[in-house]
Amino acid sequence: xxxxxxxxxxxxxxxxxxxxxxxxxxxxxxxxxxxxxxxxxxxxxxxxxxxxxxxxxxxxxxxxxxxxxxxxxxxxxxxxxxxxxxxxxxxxxxxxxxxxxx
Numbered sequence: 001x002x003x004x005x006x007x008x009x010x011x012x013x014x015x016x017x018x019x020x021x022x023x024x025x026x027x028x029x030x031x032x033x034x035x036x037x038x039x040x041x042x043x044x045x046x047x048x049x050x051x052x053x054x055x056x057x058x059x060x061x062x063x064x065x066x067x068x069x070x071x072x073x074x075x076x077x078x079x080x081x082x083x084x085x086x087x088x089x090x091x092x093x094x095x096x097x098x099x100x101x102x
Contacts, residue, residue: 019047021067025059025085026052026074026101035072035101056080063089066096075102 022039026032032052039048051068053059056077063071063085071089073082082100089098 019049020069022048022050022070022072023059023062023068024050024052024072024074025054025077025082026072027054027076027078029054031074031101056085059085060088060092063094063096063098064092066094069096071096071098073098073100075100 024032024035026035029052032054036050036052039050053062059071059073059077062068073085075082077085082102086098086100
């Protein structure tokens with residue numbers, strides 16, 4: 001089991017020291033733009049690099065490469081769901097924080 005408190009603390013510490021790489025997995029650009037704006041306005045004193053992928057295959061590929069510190073995943077992903085992406089990521093040993101959005 002993953003220690004969530006430890007991961008959150010690590011993210012907070014890393015946010016103060018380096019750029020936190022966030023991958024937003026959302027089907028449409030409007031959702032991505034909203035999330036990016038929310039992060040930039042709410043957490044303006046930290047450094048975030050926010051990227052966007054709009055499809056399941058690209059998302060799982062990126063998650064397995066482990067180039068990001070945090071994943072924000074929308075529930076709707078075309079013919080798939082964010083839950084199925086979460087399941088595949090966990091089964092593929094992805095231990096990075098994933099937050100589901102709906």
